[in-house]
Amino acid sequence: MNRIAEFHTELELLPVKAVEHPCIKHAVELEQSFMEGAYNRVLSARQSVPHPTYVYFMDLLAKTVRDEIARCSEKGYGSLSISDAKQMLMFSSDQELQQYITEEHLEWEIKNGSVFFQKAEESQPCKEIPSLQLINQTLSYARELERIV
Incomplete structure (x- = not known):
C-alpha cells in the first residue's frame, strides 16, 4: 500500500x-x-x-x-526499450512485462521494441517555486529569531 x-x-x-x-x-x-x-x-x-x-x-x-x-x-522517460523496461521493473521475461503493462498500465504502448509512456507526454508542467518570497521569509524569520535570542 x-x-x-x-x-x-x-x-x-x-x-x-x-x-x-x-x-x-x-x-x-x-x-x-x-x-x-x-x-x-x-x-x-x-x-x-x-x-x-x-x-x-x-x-x-x-x-x-x-x-x-x-x-x-x-x-x-518518454520511452524505454523492452529489455531496459524489463530490467528496470525486474521481470525475468518479456511475457511478464507484457502482462504487467496489460493489467496495470493500459496507457503504455509497446511498438518497435520499445515501451512508450503516454503519461510522460501528457503530464502537467511543474509549478514554479516562489524562491524569492521564500528567501525573504526565511531571512525575516532568522532576524526575528536573532532578536529573540
Missing part, C-alpha cells in the same frame, strides 16, 4: 529484543532496503523469507515496488 513511513514508525516502537527475532529482523531489513531505494534487495528478499506465510506479503510488496518504479519511469 506504499505506507512505508507508517511502517517505519511502527518498527521504531518495537523493543530491541523483539527486533532480534528472525521474522521481525527480516521485516526491518526490508524496510531499510526500501528506504534506501535498493529495490533489487527488496525483490530478491522473497527467496529468503523466514516463514512461508511471508510469501503472500512479499508478492504484495513486489507489486508496490514495481508500481513505484513504473511511476518514476513514466515521469523520467
Whole structure:
C-alpha cells in the first residue's frame, strides 16, 4: 500500500529484543532496503523469507515496488526499450512485462521494441517555486529569531 513511513514508525516502537527475532529482523531489513531505494534487495528478499506465510506479503510488496518504479519511469522517460523496461521493473521475461503493462498500465504502448509512456507526454508542467518570497521569509524569520535570542 506504499505506507512505508507508517511502517517505519511502527518498527521504531518495537523493543530491541523483539527486533532480534528472525521474522521481525527480516521485516526491518526490508524496510531499510526500501528506504534506501535498493529495490533489487527488496525483490530478491522473497527467496529468503523466514516463514512461508511471508510469501503472500512479499508478492504484495513486489507489486508496490514495481508500481513505484513504473511511476518514476513514466515521469523520467518518454520511452524505454523492452529489455531496459524489463530490467528496470525486474521481470525475468518479456511475457511478464507484457502482462504487467496489460493489467496495470493500459496507457503504455509497446511498438518497435520499445515501451512508450503516454503519461510522460501528457503530464502537467511543474509549478514554479516562489524562491524569492521564500528567501525573504526565511531571512525575516532568522532576524526575528536573532532578536529573540
